[in-house]
Amino acid sequence: MIGLGGALNPPKTLFPKSLSIHHPNPPSSSPSSRRIIIPTKSTTKFPSPPTMMSSTHRHHQPPLSLEALKTSERRNEVMNAVQNSFDNCLSETHLDLTVPALKSKTTGKVRDIYDGGDYIVLVTTDRQSAFDRILASIPFKGQVLNETSLWWFNKTRHIVPNAIISVPDKNVTIAKKCSVFPVEFVVRGYVTGSTDTSLWTVYKRGVRNYCGNAVPDGMVKNQKLPANILTPTTKAADHDVPVTPDEIIERGLMTRADYEEASNRALKLFEYGQRVAMDHGLVLVDTKYEFGKAPDGTVLLIDEVHTPDSSRYWIAHSYQERFWNGLEPENVDKEFLRLWFKDHCNPYEDQVLPDAPEELVSELAWRYIFLFETITKSRFEIPATKEPIHDRITRNVSQALTSLL
Template sequence: MNNTITQTNFNFPGQKSVYKGKVREVYNINDEQLVMIATDRLSAFDVVMPKGIPYKGQILNQIATKMMKATEDLVPNWLTATPDPNVAVGQLCQPFKVEMVIRGYLSGHAAREYKAGKRQICGVAMPEGMQENDKFPQPIITPATKAEMGDHDEDISREDILKRGIVSEEDYEVLEDYTKKLFQRGTEIAASRGLILVDTKYEFGKTKDGKIVLIDEIHTPDSSRYFYTEGYQERQDKGEAQKQLSKEFVRQWLISNGFQGLEGQVLPEMSDAYIKTVSERYIELYEHITGETFVKADVSNIQERIETHVLAYLKP
């Protein structure tokens, strides 16, 4: 389990600053481009687990870059190059301080809210009489405010976003439009692979010339939930849990071990054997969603490999 990358401390030419998120570390180069490194860190309930998951960063980065290429005809994105399996390089953007969450099904956080008796989420009504994992009549957008590392993201309504001036109405309409288009394309891609895209989140930023672009990740197991199409309806009819490919299985494992990120709760220890199964599940999702066999990168010295590739790319 030692061959993982859980933190970086590079000093690239022209480096201005480093932002360390829950999973990604972003290096600002000359206030012009960003070098984004996907680490093997795993976060759940907004808490970063102490051990890395082998190949997770590579999987996230490669799914995200493939999905950006598969949607760039619909929505512009920040990406310009992928010099290393764990690295994406793109335009410097000013991120919007909201995550655009879109849900096609009553699952995860929405299902937990519904079970607690709530029939509204982020100001959006949810129909009566639904059971967990039922499909919504139409996908619903349930934004969240962006959190710094260690803080919980918060549900927020469209009305509050506009009232608090977090995003202008003009820009928010673009974010909503892009979110719907990306989810529709993601749904089609998933369906072609025998999967259902249940819910996902998108993040957007503005380039220096004021263009709104998709940033960060897209349609990865960290940002999305997938079900298998085969057997979905039978499982719903029988009231059984859905077979899914997402990070939800980690959340469920944590819940079963008494942890939901709440104050006073102790993080359960993940054994090496369990970490190996998490890695295998991530590889399984990669192969299902991309339709390609996962090729493991050389992990004998990940830090050195990344540094070599990024320096070669940045060389004038």
């Protein structure tokens, strides 16, 4: 049995002795001579989503805490459902064999993508990816990601149009076919992370200019950046490679006009996402966006938006105190599973990885659902039957394509 408390939020002191610590918003008793990094404020204004709580309303709500994540009655209900669904995960799909209208299949880390003529069919599976590997299958994960993205797609239309046509199934999105830019737009608000391309990993190696962004000396892990930064990546041999904007243009990956439009939209999406998350008691730490270009030249938001797979979230209420005390933030994402694998193997080089413990898999499934319910203020609908997910998807996609084609 694994002690989840230590695995999920290790109480490790992170401040290197050799660094001068520039704490954001330190306690009032701190010396006045301590340097403080003040985040850059943006003047961009966005309308609030209808479900966003007002500041007045928030004052009457108890602050979101990790304790609620661990002890709520809802957790017990969800965990029971998760543990009864290990044998009904959607680890792979074969709709090209079961839906005649689909022509071909492309397999991504999490999504299976099918060519439907004028449309593409994206099936979000339960596969859990990190370190450019598949680590496990997480019950309900595909449904959570698909429904979380749909909520955000609807809330961000005022910032950028998206490619969504319909959502015929809990795990499926049908989208417009477009030319996908071969660049992932990673936006970061904090110095953190554990993968090879994370900002903290490269920062502690001495890198101070990352993807064209100058990062100040003297920062420590989990510290807020002076301003949000964009650190684009591209693909090579199945892993992410950081690139600068100039390299993207020079390599012909995007035109300068398309890059500037997409990067501007990405930063606005992230700022908006941070505001929404904070209004719901969460810190949106970093995320990635993907864009495509429609036949008429419109730049479209595609793939997923602000999901726990593409984003890092922390509990806002406890962040400042934990940062000041050199503790890891309370997270509501997959970071604890990444850390477990890093502690038990070399996830980049080992040919065979250990099986993820069921306790951690169950915990991750619950956290994804908790995040969905916290952000959307709606109840996640656990499938009521044990019908194989692939059978249900086949039926729903077939009906949807019949009405579209």
